[in-house]
Amino acid sequence: MFGISGWTRRPGGRPPRLSPAERQVWDAYPAGTWVDLRTGDKDADDPAEGAGWGPERTVRAEVIAALLLGAREPEPGRTAGLRLAGARVTGVLDLSDATLTGKLHLLNCHLPEVVSLTDATTSGVRFRGCEMERLRAARCTVNGLLELEGSTVHSGIRLDNAHVTGQFRLSRSRLHAPGERSWASESWLEDIRRPFTETEMRERGLDQSQWAVWAGGLTVEGGAFMRDMRVTGGLRFIGAKFHGGVYLQRSVITATGPHAVRADFMESGAAEFSAGFTATGVIRMRGARVNGVLSFDGATLEAPGRVLHLSHAQVEELILNPASIKGEVNLGYSRIGVLLDNPAAYADRVQLTGLTYESLRGHWTVAERLDWLGRDPDGYKPQPYEQLASWFRRIGHEPDARRVLLAKQRRRRGTLKPTGRVWGRLLDSVVGYGYRPWLAGLWVAVLLTLGTVVFGAVRPAQIDPDEVRSFQPFVYTLDLLVPVSVFEQRGAWEPVGWTRWLAWTLVASGWILATALIAGAARVLRPSGNS
Structure with missing residues (x-):
């Protein structure tokens, strides 16, 4: 006799009280073969309608957990795994703190309750085209692929400090931030909330109800593919590391709090918010480091006040060529190798103090660049003018450099006392501050x-x-x-x-x-x- 999680084997290796669907799953697990409960009718197999599926398509979460926790041994020469399609999984699928050797692959399944992989170690987890309530996987280690491609998650994904050695796939998914009912009972959050009011929680980004993905400290060794997503809520990637890059082409994010994306101090090989990417809410990447291209080419960005916060960042190449942008852009104190932009990329104000760059690309006139410098809400600062003049000198455009430095002196004149302004006007009219002898x-x-x-x-x-x-x-x-x-x-x-x-x-x-x-x-x- 062998018992695990309340399950007891009978002679023949089958536990009692299994439905026909569960027996198929039980028997298929040792060889890792598929169990497909779909009917072949597209409408009938839609996971969004899974609440109405009958017992012939229902599998209890405790059966799946028992298998993954070792209720059955693998067949010799085969890799055990749970591969299930078209099932309604009832109950909480709790695999917290477990070490799982068999892969978990659910396709077009309906999971109306929480899936928990908190502190678990797994060899690969895939939820493809599923209808899910919530995934909790804080501090989880996935030795392989973590996939929710094409799935709908109604109450958010929690992946803070998780580690994925393979790829992270969220393409074509539909994600929603949790409501208060979904997260207020989590004990870890009560300790955070206690010192703060609700307003302070939102300002500090600690209110998880506004985040569709809560993934601070997440590490992904492979690429993070999030193309064509539809997100209601925000993506929180503070301190995350995407060594293979993060790709959000054509995704649409509608923030329920102030931020559509908050990725302060994120590290990434590349970051694509391009090709039709749309965000209603702030994109905040303060202190981020992108070792390749950070692209907003063809993006639509909109937020009240500041729309793109990219200060104190290090970026190898920044492509700021959005289809539409509404709001202030902050590039202050960032270090950029190549900045490819255009005048329309700054529909409102732009903070440039402290910004340095090695190269400028794009179709700009000198007058447009000077207007760009004049949009800084901090008022006159000499450094942005000196930086632009230095760039013109490096490429051999000395007359343009002198024009920039003359504009700098004229802007500075407005900060002087009356006597200084009079002398400045005299210098300007007589010799152009020395730049027009x-x-x-x-x-x-x-x-x-x-x-x-x-x-x-x-x-x-x-x-x-x-x-x-x-x-x-x-x-x-x-x-x-x-x-x-x-x-x-x-x-x-x-x-x-x-x-x-x-x-x-x-x-x-x-x-x-x-x-x-x-x-x-x-x-x-x-x-x-x-x-």
Whole structure:
């Protein structure tokens, strides 16, 4: 006699009180063969209608648990496993703390109660096209594939600190966040909730009722494939590690809390929120690290206030080319290798302070990049301008770099006191803060022309009539403009009448031009950190 979980074998290896469907499962387990209870009628086999399936398609969860916990030995030369299609599984399937050697594969099954793999170690778990209430698998180790592809989960998935050595598949699934009734009774959460109000719980992201997937600290060695999902609630991947990347192309997430995705400090080989990905709610990836491409190409993102929070992140290549975006983007203090974006990627404000990048790609004009810098809600900060100018210099576009640095000084001018603003406007108009020295030459040419014409028509009086001198209006005007007399014309001739005002203006202009040129040159040559 052999007993496990209340099950006792009779001679012949079959326990008592098994229905015909359960007997098939019991007999098939040692060889790992399939038991298919489906009728072949598409509508009749829909797991969403599984509550109405009769006893001929019903298997108790305790029968499945007994088999997986060792009620039957594998056949020699075969791998034991539970492979079941088209069944209604009644009761809680509780495999917590267990070590399972046989694989669990359920196809098109109806599981109206919780499946628990908390702290379990398994060799592979697959729920394909199933209708499920909830999956709890915190701290679970899956040595192989964890799959819920095409399944509907009504009260969320819990995978915090789980470890999947193979792939994690959620493609084409339908996920819903749990309501208060589904999670308030979990004792682990009561300890977290006790110090906080309900509002504080939501603000801290501890309210599990808003998360369709609660998977902080999850590690997936293979790829995490979540394409074409429909999610009501959020995905919580704080501190998760996706070594093979995470892929959410064409998935649609409608947040029930503030966040559609919260993946602070996530590490991933790649991350695809692209090709029709849609999120209503904040995408928060603060401090995330993506060693490949992080793509929002063709995505639709919308949230009140901030829509994409990607600050303090490290990304090899960021593709920010959404189909539509509504809300603020935060890229502050992130390090990005290649940034491929376009002006439409920033429909509202964008935080850029501290952002560094090695390369910029996309179809932008310099004016559009300057408008991009001007959208920072933090106001004027020199670093974003210096970063953009440095990029233009690296690719050999020195005129564009000077244009950016000139825009920086003009933006800075608005932060100065009135006297500083007046001096700044003077520097800007005369030499473009040193970045447009040709302006000084233009002013000199205009003043030289004016003086030459005026003093040629109204000749100054010679101060010493006995001295023999030839008057040259051009040279005289030039000598007035030069702060220190070079041609000795200024001391030999005295302007008469109203031309005295022109002479004084030329002398003052000469000093102003010289001072502006020196100040502008000093500004250009000064290290950027002190600009």
